[in-house]
Amino acid sequence: MTKAGNDILSGANEALEFLRGDPKKGRANKIINTIIDVKSIRAQTGLSQVDFAEAYGLSVHSLKKWEAGKRNPEGAAKAYLTVISKRPNVVREALEGL
Incomplete structure (x- = not known):
């Protein structure tokens, strides 16, 4: 074998x-599967869907699906959105110039 x-x-x-x-x-x-509220994360930033997607390097299409509840972010996208929810300005600063 x-x-x-x-x-x-x-x-x-x-x-x-x-x-x-x-x-x-x-x-x-034990795996805890939490659903994150992408719409409220974006609302905290005060950005439109297009501006949020551009600022954080996300797909507008995916963002719309997440916000409509048609899909849920998973894996790295979920982790990334969690970081954005906690430190949006730090993430934007880190992404400047990329």
Whole structure:
């Protein structure tokens, strides 16, 4: 069996032992999925959708979808918007001249 195959099998066995009650085997992660209010983040800046997208290097199309609730930002976009919500001026300063 390949190394990848052995790793998968080993992980599956650890998961099974964990499910059977052995807390020393495997690990569990709690994932909290929070939805961020993109419209309120933009409103805090006082910028239009187009100006906000341009200022922070985002797609106007994505911004409109997020604000309408048709999609939710994920991964790096979600993290980036969270930083913008906390420190919008710092982000804009960092992006100046790019």
